[in-house]
Amino acid sequence: MFTTPRLVLIALCAALNVAVGSIVYLLKLPIYLDSVGIILCALLLASDRWAGFACASVAGTISCVIIFLLVNPFFIWFELTVIAIALVSVLLTARFADTLRARPLPNAKFAAIVLICGIVTGVVSAIVSAPVVAYLFGGVTGSGSAFVVAFFLKTGQQLLNATLLSGLTADPIDKVLQVLFAALLYRATPGDFIAMLAAREATSATSAAR
Amino acid sequence: MTPNGAALFVIVMLIGALAASGPLGFSLLYAVLVAFALVEVRAGTTTALTRSAVIVLPLAAFMAAVWIGFVGRSPAEIAAGASGTRAAAAAYVLTVCLRLFLIVAAIQLVLLRFVHLTPLQFICALRLPVTAKRLLALTLSLTETLRQAVDRARTALIAAGVITRRMSLRNLVHGWVLVQTVWLSAITIAVGRMRDKWPIEGTLGRLDDLFQRARTPSLAPGDAVWLSLGVGAALFGLGIG
Numbered sequence: 001m002f003t004t005p006r007l008v009l010i011a012l013c014a015a016l017n018v019a020v021g022s023i024v025y026l027l028k029l030p031i032y033l034d035s036v037g038i039i040l041c042a043l044l045l046a047s048d049r050w051a052g053f054a055c056a057s058v059a060g061t062i063s064c065v066i067i068f069l070l071v072n073p074f075f076i077w078f079e080l081t082v083i084a085i086a087l088v089s090v091l092l093t094a095r096f097a098d099t100l101r102a103r104p105l106p107n108a109k110f111a112a113i114v115l116i117c118g119i120v121t122g123v124v125s126a127i128v129s130a131p132v133v134a135y136l137f138g139g140v141t142g143s144g145s146a147f148v149v150a151f152f153l154k155t156g157q158q159l160l161n162a163t164l165l166s167g168l169t170a171d172p173i174d175k176v177l178q179v180l181f182a183a184l185l186y187r188a189t190p191g192d193f194i195a196m197l198a199a200r201e202a203t204s205a206t207s208a209a210r
Numbered sequence: 211m212t213p214n215g216a217a218l219f220v221i222v223m224l225i226g227a228l229a230a231s232g233p234l235g236f237s238l239l240y241a242v243l244v245a246f247a248l249v250e251v252r253a254g255t256t257t258a259l260t261r262s263a264v265i266v267l268p269l270a271a272f273m274a275a276v277w278i279g280f281v282g283r284s285p286a287e288i289a290a291g292a293s294g295t296r297a298a299a300a301a302y303v304l305t306v307c308l309r310l311f312l313i314v315a316a317i318q319l320v321l322l323r324f325v326h327l328t329p330l331q332f333i334c335a336l337r338l339p340v341t342a343k344r345l346l347a348l349t350l351s352l353t354e355t356l357r358q359a360v361d362r363a364r365t366a367l368i369a370a371g372v373i374t375r376r377m378s379l380r381n382l383v384h385g386w387v388l389v390q391t392v393w394l395s396a397i398t399i400a401v402g403r404m405r406d407k408w409p410i411e412g413t414l415g416r417l418d419d420l421f422q423r424a425r426t427p428s429l430a431p432g433d434a435v436w437l438s439l440g441v442g443a444a445l446f447g448l449g450i451g
Contacts, residue, residue, distance in 0.1 A: 002341050002345070004404060004408075004414060005404060007341075007344060007345050007348050008348060008352065008400045008404060010345060010349075011345070011348045011349040011351075011352040011353075012352055012356070012393075012396055012397070012400065014349060015349070015352060015353055015356045015396075016393070019356070020389075028272065058345070062345075062349060069317055071265070073265065073266070073269075073310045073313050073314050074310075076224075136228075137306065138284070138285030138302060138306070139285060139288075140273055140276050140277060142269045142272060142273070146272070146273075146276050147276065147280075150276045150277075150280045150281050153281050153283075153288060154280070154281060158288065158289065159285055159288055159289055181386075181389075184386075184390070185389075185390065185393050188390050188393065188394060189393070189394075189397060190394075190397060190398075190401070192401065193397050193400075193401055196401070196404070
């Protein structure tokens with residue numbers, strides 16, 4: 001399952017998550033953009049769904065640990081969210097891999113897929129994250145979405161409700177953007193790299209030796 | 211101390227920091243951390259504490275602004291439906307910040323404890339499956355590759371007049387082009403390595419051989435001392451001790 005090209009992909013996707021996620025975290029924007037690599041990994045391994053899930057989860061976990069160690073001490077507690085995003089990406093977004101890569105770009109279809117997949121991923125992510133944010137951190141983590149939680153608390157909402165409402169407000173927008181970025185990077189990725197990812201170990205070793 | 215012991219020590223401190231709620235729990239955990247710093251890290255302690263402060267202080271300021279400045283109540287008061295006070299909100303922010311600082315400082319101290327080892331030596335010493343070690347080594351190697359890809363892509367786009375060297379609106383508009391260019395550069399470099407460089411140099415074979423030959427002890431006697439102290443302090447934090 002973990003062939004050399006796939007290990008390379010995991011490392012690249014983890015690095016992508018860390019780079020973009022850290023910048024957004026430090027800017028305190030009410031979005032995250034820390035899962036683009038997970039969604040991209042699932043798309044690039046759309047031909048082998050379980051390998052896609054395993055690689056996307058590992059990429060997400062590595063980025064989770066790196067961001068936790070270097071930038072955001074809250075981040076490690078969202079490991080379950082990482083797994084949930086990997087699962088939704090593999091089961092839903094990766095199903096449309098061919099359409100997302102079609103040339104010429106089917107504009108309306110592309111936009112509809114990005115919107116639907118982003119919203120579903122966002123809702124799942126918000127539901128999984130809400131108890132962690134509410135019970136572990138009392139509703140406020142270091143990200144910009146804390147302002148949204150604070151706003152809902154100010155309107156008289158209870159803690160769990162406020163975090164859930166904040167998640168359901170910010171996460172779908174954030175995940176639509178993330179699916180869009182992942183889809184655009186997926187379209188830009190060279191076909192021979194995708195072929196290397198799809199090949200089993202013996203084949204990839206042969207092509208590597210050539 | 212071994213890298214395995216250090217990794218376990220960080221996990222114990224992390225759980226302890228999360229479990230601690232009262233002053234006694236925090237005091238004990240901080241006492242263990244100070245002892246660890248004085249015995250194991252010594253000269254690097256100041257650097258570790260400075261780095262931890264750089265990570266936690268902006269976060270503390272942000273949380274203070276949101277909780278004390280905007281919400282004005284602690285989560286417990288919100289849950290109880292009480293009107294709440296800013297003092298309770300401040301106490302809550304202080305508790306969270308003490309937790310975060312403990313976690314971040316433990317990580318920084320452990321990183322500095324093994325600063326004499328190269329990342330590859332550190333990975334070799336960990337008790338992990340070979341695939342996991344290979345993945346960690348490749349991630350570290352490709353992080354450097356990505357840095358190079360960023361430099362190359364940035365230089366090329368500046369030369370082409372797509373982005374500018376300093377902050378500008380053009381950079382904001384064309385930022386996405388930079389991300390795509392970096393991704394493509396990284397993929398191209400990685401494919402080149404997998405097809406040509408690594409097979410010629412036998413890099414992956416050598417790496418696996420190195421990981422399989424590594425004979426390092428899982429835990430040293432010193433690890434047991436720190437782990438016992440950490441677990442003891444964490445149990446007091448939980449109220450078991």
